[in-house]
Amino acid sequence: MHRYILTLLLLTASGIYASAQTLKAGKTTTSYGHNPSAGKYYNIRNFRMYCEEYGNGTPILLIHGNGRSIEDFRYQIPFFAKTNRVIVADSRAQGRSADPSDSLTYDMMAEDFNALLEAKHLDSVQVIGWSDGGIIGLLLAIKHPDKVKKLAISGANIAPDTFAINPALLSLVKADYNDLKNKQNKTAEDRNDLKLMRILVEEPNIPLSSLESIQCPTLVIGGDQDLINLQHTVLISRHIPKSYLWIIPATGHSGAISRKDAFNSTIKDFFVKPYRRLSTTESIFN
Numbered sequence: 001m002h003r004y005i006l007t008l009l010l011l012t013a014s015g016i017y018a019s020a021q022t023l024k025a026g027k028t029t030t031s032y033g034h035n036p037s038a039g040k041y042y043n044i045r046n047f048r049m050y051c052e053e054y055g056n057g058t059p060i061l062l063i064h065g066n067g068r069s070i071e072d073f074r075y076q077i078p079f080f081a082k083t084n085r086v087i088v089a090d091s092r093a094q095g096r097s098a099d100p101s102d103s104l105t106y107d108m109m110a111e112d113f114n115a116l117l118e119a120k121h122l123d124s125v126q127v128i129g130w131s132d133g134g135i136i137g138l139l140l141a142i143k144h145p146d147k148v149k150k151l152a153i154s155g156a157n158i159a160p161d162t163f164a165i166n167p168a169l170l171s172l173v174k175a176d177y178n179d180l181k182n183k184q185n186k187t188a189e190d191r192n193d194l195k196l197m198r199i200l201v202e203e204p205n206i207p208l209s210s211l212e213s214i215q216c217p218t219l220v221i222g223g224d225q226d227l228i229n230l231q232h233t234v235l236i237s238r239h240i241p242k243s244y245l246w247i248i249p250a251t252g253h254s255g256a257i258s259r260k261d262a263f264n265s266t267i268k269d270f271f272v273k274p275y276r277r278l279s280t281t282e283s284i285f286n
Contacts, residue, residue, distance in 0.1 A: 032074050032088075033095060039052045042116060044116060045108075054078075056084075068094065068095070127140065150275075157236075163229065211236060220233060222248070224247050
């Protein structure tokens with residue numbers, strides 16, 4: 001196992017533990033990400049993108065994090081599928097969406113999801129993006145504003161530096177990346193890991209002016225002990241015109257799992273209610 005995989009486990013450690021406890025209690029039975037009755041491949045942009053669908057109603061698109069898959073949304077899918085059409089896919093070169101090419105960027109993945117929505121003949125959706133999925137959600141809202149009605153992002157960053165990311169984690173990822181880049185006789189798994197690690201080290205590079213162009217209401221979420229630094233999450237929120245900021249207490253990077261009930265209900269409330277900014281008087285008494 002590459003140190004890269006261990007690094008990714010660090011990103012979701014609290015969530016994996018919470019997930020295991022729930023599975024042990026028998027509360028989750030559907031094999032999300034491996035469900036033939038809900039899954040389908042789409043031939044888009046020179047690769048086969050694996051996607052599953054659940055429920056009916058206003059469509060919601062879920063986008064997972066780096067090196068992860070549909071399975072990470074095991075607690076969001078059944079919750080939102082009660083009232084919505086839930087669309088959840090494995091991003092390029094991750095999960096079941098294999099891509100043997102050497103190229104991978106966040107811009108590419110944003111275009112992939114736009115193409116997926118086009119293939120499904122969807123004019124617009126509500127979007128939930130976790131970690132790298134939040135980055136992709138931001139880019140989708142910037143590049144294709146007509147496609148995103150509302151956007152909720154958790155643990156996203158707009159730059160690959162120590163202002164944005166926990167310095168210890170960033171140092172570990174860079175060391176993993178350099179070790180693997182210099183490895184001789186790389187396997188297919190090595191090459192795939194390398195391109196996933198490269199975007200963690202070198203991307204994203206989203207200017208604040210691009211955030212200011214986002215037209216849809218956006219809920220910016222972070223844990224108060226997230227691996228994405230709190231000041232960076234606040235910066236993102238402050239530069240999106242119609243944004244709310246929600247910092248979850250006693251929470252790291254995996255609030256979608258470790259704080260799943262509050263996470264789901266807060267996003268649901270955000271999606272259902274119209275965006276509004278408090279007046280000066282309201283800001284005093286609310």
